[in-house]
Amino acid sequence: MLPRGTIDITIHELMPGGQLKELYKATGGAWGGTEVDEAYKQFIISLIGNPIFQRFCKEHKDDHIHMFRDFEIKKRSVNPENDSDVIIRLPFSLKETYQKICDQDLCNSIKQTRYAKEVSLVGDKLRIHASVIKGFFAKSIENTISHVKDLMKNDLVQTISGILMVGGYSESKMLQNAIKDNFPNVKVIVPYEASLVVLKGAVIFGHTPTAIAQRVCRYTYGFNTSVPFDPRIHDRNKLIYTDDGLKCTDIFQKHVEIGQAIIQGQPQILGGSYWPTFNYQTDISFEIYCSDKKSPMYITDEGCIKLGQITVLVLDMSVPIYQREFVLSMSFSGTEIEVSAKEKRTGRCTKTTVNFLG
Known part of the structure; x- marks a missing residue:
């Protein structure tokens, strides 16, 4: 299960009667979509500085929330096979806060950062090169792949035939492709509306609690x-x-x-x-x-x-x-x-x- 905050991995065997038998205890970590959000946050801080970012968050809470909602929508469209720039709207209040404290225009200041060639700001539109956006996913994907590989070494799970990805983060093409590339001999299944599958499963389990015959x-x-x-x-x-x-x-x-x-x-x-x-x-x-x-x-x-x-x-x-x-x-x-x-x-x-x- 791959909700936004954490990566939760369970290993089940499908029994002849249709019930599930858990083979290994549920494991995982805080490597979900929120880790991608954290990478984006650190990117913004690298552009404007932490004191300015903290002041912006304190004085413009609504804009802070909307900024990350915009990023949430954009990050779902990031595709490893697409090298087009990604444009994200920055709140005017963020630029205004930066101008007030630094007495500089943020558009010009970005040109002095290490992202000068990959990032530009025109009006309220932040244009980010695809390589930078994809980099936001690196740590999350690396931790997830590493953990799954470690699980695969366990004698109990040597015969895994499929990986079922559910939860909001499962809809990320970046994560899907990484899983498929690293486990080419395993069938990877991403159901339609993967973000709703967890909810549907909870409803089914509520009506049929015996669906899981054995837990670990x-x-x-x-x-x-x-x-x-x-x-x-x-x-x-x-x-x-x-x-x-x-x-x-x-x-x-x-x-x-x-x-x-x-x-x-x-x-x-x-x-x-x-x-x-x-x-x-x-x-x-x-x-x-x-x-x-x-x-x-x-x-x-x-x-x-x-x-x-x-x-x-x-x-x-x-x-x-x-x-x-x-x-x-x-x-x-x-x-x-x-x-x-x-x-x-x-x-x-x-x-x-x-x-x-x-």
Whole structure:
């Protein structure tokens, strides 16, 4: 998927029944159309200077927005096979701001820059040589191609037969040609109105959530718990005193890890059980976390995010604490995770849902 801001790449296998099986976790980066916009912004700054550009943005917000909207339209028409100059309208307020601060005409000043031979300004029309415009795409395309090539080296994706490009940036001929040139043995498909395909796919997925039979986790998911304190490995700041002895709190108890394949609707149950920390507890709250690390130790580690929590009641306080046992499970379905806490002695089950981030 190639929306304007990021490049998001997923790898799927089409199964006999028409369902999709994800083979590798979704990856990508901030190399989309906004990186091309950033290159254009830096180009403008090289012509007028950053202080003037910042003042223009501050004092003429509407013109700043319109300037980049004009560029958005123009960049869609940039074609690697076309060497014609591209003409972009510059706001009068930008020229006026430059004139006021520098006491020079911007048209003449451009002739003193390194773009003197490729760029000219007549009135409010900025004429840019095709090579300069194409250069705005270079970093975005280079990062995208490099990332796809790295993915192709993975044993799981050696037999890729097609690349499907969707999202607004997919409509760029510059990107399309780069993909086709670098992967000549793979069929490249760009559907009509690629910018709308993501929306249409979301609608279809909403009606048919079972269309994706298997997902691969982008994050590690688990619960906050406590374990017997071990001074050799645990942080003393997390030491607590419980009815069951010394415990280390804030432990990230992993249930599903990054890169693990999960089948739609199939509960992921971790071996082991959970008990109340203190004998007087009438309820237990299990906090649900995800992390961008494969095996975080604590929920306070960098990259850990709290998604929600599930609270279960301890109804029978007369039984020993070791009989107040609960088993937790996660079931991944569509865009949500169903979290269940089942009391082992009675079979009583409590459920909640949190967002599935991927």
